[in-house]
Amino acid sequence: MTTYNQLAGFRVNYVSSDPTLNSGNEGQVWYNSTSETLKSLVQIKSWAAGGSLSTARRALAGAGTQTFGLAFGGFSTTTSNATEEYNGSSWASGGNLGTSRYGIAGAGIQTSGLAFGGYTGTVNTNVTEEYDGSAWTGGGNMGTTRRYLAGCGTQTAGLGFGGVVTANPGITSTEEYDGSTWTAGGSLNTARYGLAGLGIQTAGLAAGGDTGSYQSVTEEYDGSAWTVSGNLNTARQTLAGAGIQTAGLVFGGFTGSNSAATEQYDGTSWSNTTSMATARKQVGGAGTLQAGLAFGGETTVVQSATEEFTSSINVTTAAAWASGGNMGTARRLLAGAGTQTSGLGFGGYATVNLNSTEEYNGSAWTAGGNLATARYDLAGAGTQTAGLAFGGATYPPIVYKNNTEEYDGSAWTGGGNMGTARKALAGAGTQTAGLAFGGTTGSNTAATEEYDGTSWTGGGNLGTARYVLAGAGLQTAGLAFGGYTTTAVANTEEYDGSTWTAGGSLNTARNGLSGTGLQTAGLAFGGVSTTLTTATEEYNGTSWTVSTAMTTARRYMGGCGTQTSALGFGGANATVELANTEEYTGSFQTTTASNLTTS
Numbered sequence: 001m002t003t004y005n006q007l008a009g010f011r012v013n014y015v016s017s018d019p020t021l022n023s024g025n026e027g028q029v030w031y032n033s034t035s036e037t038l039k040s041l042v043q044i045k046s047w048a049a050g051g052s053l054s055t056a057r058r059a060l061a062g063a064g065t066q067t068f069g070l071a072f073g074g075f076s077t078t079t080s081n082a083t084e085e086y087n088g089s090s091w092a093s094g095g096n097l098g099t100s101r102y103g104i105a106g107a108g109i110q111t112s113g114l115a116f117g118g119y120t121g122t123v124n125t126n127v128t129e130e131y132d133g134s135a136w137t138g139g140g141n142m143g144t145t146r147r148y149l150a151g152c153g154t155q156t157a158g159l160g161f162g163g164v165v166t167a168n169p170g171i172t173s174t175e176e177y178d179g180s181t182w183t184a185g186g187s188l189n190t191a192r193y194g195l196a197g198l199g200i201q202t203a204g205l206a207a208g209g210d211t212g213s214y215q216s217v218t219e220e221y222d223g224s225a226w227t228v229s230g231n232l233n234t235a236r237q238t239l240a241g242a243g244i245q246t247a248g249l250v251f252g253g254f255t256g257s258n259s260a261a262t263e264q265y266d267g268t269s270w271s272n273t274t275s276m277a278t279a280r281k282q283v284g285g286a287g288t289l290q291a292g293l294a295f296g297g298e299t300t301v302v303q304s305a306t307e308e309f310t311s312s313i314n315v316t317t318a319a320a321w322a323s324g325g326n327m328g329t330a331r332r333l334l335a336g337a338g339t340q341t342s343g344l345g346f347g348g349y350a351t352v353n354l355n356s357t358e359e360y361n362g363s364a365w366t367a368g369g370n371l372a373t374a375r376y377d378l379a380g381a382g383t384q385t386a387g388l389a390f391g392g393a394t395y396p397p398i399v400y401k402n403n404t405e406e407y408d409g410s411a412w413t414g415g416g417n418m419g420t421a422r423k424a425l426a427g428a429g430t431q432t433a434g435l436a437f438g439g440t441t442g443s444n445t446a447a448t449e450e451y452d453g454t455s456w457t458g459g460g461n462l463g464t465a466r467y468v469l470a471g472a473g474l475q476t477a478g479l480a481f482g483g484y485t486t487t488a489v490a491n492t493e494e495y496d497g498s499t500w501t502a503g504g505s506l507n508t509a510r511n512g513l514s515g516t517g518l519q520t521a522g523l524a525f526g527g528v529s530t531t532l533t534t535a536t537e538e539y540n541g542t543s544w545t546v547s548t549a550m551t552t553a554r555r556y557m558g559g560c561g562t563q564t565s566a567l568g569f570g571g572a573n574a575t576v577e578l579a580n581t582e583e584y585t586g587s588f589q590t591t592t593a594s595n596l597t598t599s
Contacts (some may be wrong), residue, residue, distance in 0.1 A: 021333040045274045047262070050293070050306035051090035055082045058282035058298040061106030061115060061151070062240065065289040066308055070109040070131065071284050075102035076302050079121040083131070085110055086286075086293065086306070095135035099127045105151030105160055105197070112155040113140070114177065117163060119147035124165065127175070130155055140181045144173045148238070150197030150206060155179065157201040159221065162209060164193035169211035174221070176201055186225040196241035196250045196285070201243040205265065209236035214255055218270070220245055230269035234261040240285025242309075244591045249289045249309065253279035258299055260311065262298040264289055276304055276320040282490075321536070324567070324581035325364040331573035335380030335389060335427070336514075336558030337407075340565040340583055344368070344407065345558045348570060349376035350577045353394050356409070358382055359580070360567065373403045379427030379436055379471070380558075385409035386431040388451065391439060393423035398443055403452070406425070406431055416455035418465040420447045426471030426480060426515070433475040435459070435495065440467040444485060447544060448495070450475055460499040464491050470515030470559075472539075477519040479503070479539065484511035488529050492520055492539070498588055504543035508535040512555030514571075517563040525568055525586070528555045532573060538563055538586060550582055562586075 035531035053071060060074030069086030072094075079102055083094035099417060101118030113131035116139075118124070124147045128139035133192045142160060148170075149163030156179035164170045170193035174185035188206060195209030202223035209215045216235035219226040232250070239253030246267035253259045260279035263270040276294060283297030292309035296302075327345060334348030343360035346368075347353075355374035358365040371389060378392030378401070381501075387407035393400050400422050404415035425439030434451035437459075438444075444466055448459035462480060469483025478495035482488070493500040506524060515529025520541035527533055534549035550568065557571025557578070564586035571578050 009346065013582075018480055030245070045309070045311045046277050047274055047294075047307045047309050049277065050295075050308045051086070053084055053091050053295055053304040054305055054350050055080060055084070055107040055434045056091060056302045057082070057102075057296050058302050059104070059148070059238070060146045060282075060284040060296050061104045062284035062286040062295065063106045063108045063113045064286045066287040066293045069286045069293050069295070070106070070108075070110045070113050071295055072097055072106065072113070072115055072131075073104040073118060074284070074296060082252050082465055083136070086295075091306070094133075095131070097136050097573055098129055098138065099125060101127075103147035103149075103163075105149045105163075107139075107151045107153045107158045108155040110132050114151070114155045114158045116142055116151060116158070116160055116177070117146050117149045124279055139179075140177070142175055142182045143184060144175065146171060146173070148193040149426075150195045150241075152197040152199045153177070153201040153213070159185070159197070159199075159201045159204050161185075161197065161204070161206055161221075162188055162192050162494035170209065174226070186221070188226050189219055189447035190215065192217070194237035194239075194254075196239045196253075198241035198243050198248050198250075199245040199474055205241070205245045207241060207248070207250050207265075208232055208236050208239050208253060218265070219364065230265075232270050233263055233272055234259060236261070236530070240281040240283045240294060242285050242287040243289040249287075249292045251276055251285065251294055251309070252280050252283035252297060262312075264353075273311075274309075276307055278307065279301065319536070319538075319584070319586050321548060321550050321568075321582045321584050323411055323551070323567075324362075324583045325360070326581060327358055327365050327570055327579040328367060329354065329358070329579065330577040331570045332556040332577045333376040334556075334558045334570050335378045335392075336560040336567070336569065337380040337382045337387040338384040338560045340561040340567045343560050343567045343569070344380070344384045344387050346380065346387070346389055347371055347375050347378045347392060348558075349395070357412070360569070365581070369407070371405055371412050372414065373401065373405070375401050375403070377423035379425045379439075381405070381427045381429045381434045382431040388415070388427070388429075388431045388434050390415075390418055390427065390434070390436055390451070391422050391425045398423075403502040404456070415453075416451070418456050419458060420449065422443065422447075424467035424469075426469045426483075428471040428473045428478045429475040435471070435473075437471065437478070438462055438466050438469045438483060439497075448500070454500075459497075460495070462500050463493055464489065464503060466491075468511040468513075468556075470513045470527075472515045472517045472522045473519040479515070479517075479519045479522045481506055481515060481524055481539075482510050482513045482527060488527075492544070504539070506544050507537055507546050508533060510535070514557050514559030516559045516561050516566050521563040523558065523559075523561075523563045523566050523586070525550055525566070525584070526554050526557055526571065531598050536584070547586070552578065552580060552582065554578055
């Protein structure tokens, strides 16, 4: 059998604490012996649609960040002076440029922007303008009039480089801005135009461009001179950039056809990452490597589309069941409420009807106050200090119960009786907003009832009458799944406070299962299909996904908690009642950093 070590080139490390997150850990898997969890580290990189520009245009400039962006100039059917400000979801009009132009460069932030160079439609310009968050005012003119140049830096420490004056191959000229005046800087090694610029005045980056042929050349600026660095993987012109010299991002452009290629720079070399949704040239850009912004440009038509790039690190914790403390009384057909570290188990059956209650603190069970009515096959809801018990039966003979009891953390007191006496029902919700559904009265029932803390009233019937089903969620967002009709079923139904509608079916049809969580984050575990099962499944509001199986196959157990932190306890195997407890840690991702650091 192929091992993880053979597949990935890494061993699964056994550690007592999570490692420091850095580039050497990406893709790594480790077992944390302290938390008893299997974890992995992945970097998620993606483009997502943002709000469209009000004015579609190409060859525009950008500045700022993904949540405070600035777009200005460009060309649509005419040369544009339009300025737009981005708030992370939509663009709003800002003050117009004094000089309409395209092939323009930009720098700075939304409230302190810099625009320079470009083409007016008739002539190149050296005009510089400064933005204060509402209006543009004139700054010092550049020394060299040009278009399709690149820019980076800030309003008071800007950098302009490359571009074209009349024809190929472009120019090498670099200029530095101090907030009022441009002065000559060190020349690029490769004359070019339509290149991308990013970084700051003393640590700039020039990438790609055109000399009469598409370029992959990258150069780094140290405040006085340019040095050649690693080439782009995709040679192109009229691309855009974001970020800094040691953590850069470029995207879009033209290679002879429009490009969606996105590359990231680590200070030495470029690597390909997730491509843009829309391939385009003459695109505007802003932001950082971790949170980039692309807008406008041209495909076969001028574009207004905006895309947001996100690069984030996620520590993924694998789902697992672990042993907890045993209950004081082994039992089946009990009910549960509360959380994994503050659980409640009550009622059930073990040769006799039980009224005993037990409280769980995350490691051990202790005795709580007894139910007034000993019973089994009842349902539960609420928390350890505000629990709800309802329905069930006594035996022998079988007598169906409509009793409701409320728990305050030490004692049970009587609540309003249910309208329909029944057993093998499911419950959800809270002590003051409970939900009861399904079960049997001697025949399957679809009846639903809602509790307000005092009395029960009828709700909408289940689509499928069934018993020994499981439930989760709230009174206004309930979840019913599994159970038995004339056979074990996989049906799932969702409740909106008045009506049940069909949801995604369980992967394993079963009855006598347990459930917990929410309507959009449910958990199903255990039960019996054709045989006892350890199957565990997670629900996302649409469909069920198979997760890590329980250690002990059983049915008729109690359950409580959430999808990522659940508790299963008691129940029975094929012959005897059980007391063992299992604690579930669901699979989940935690974003721990915006990007990998370089170690």
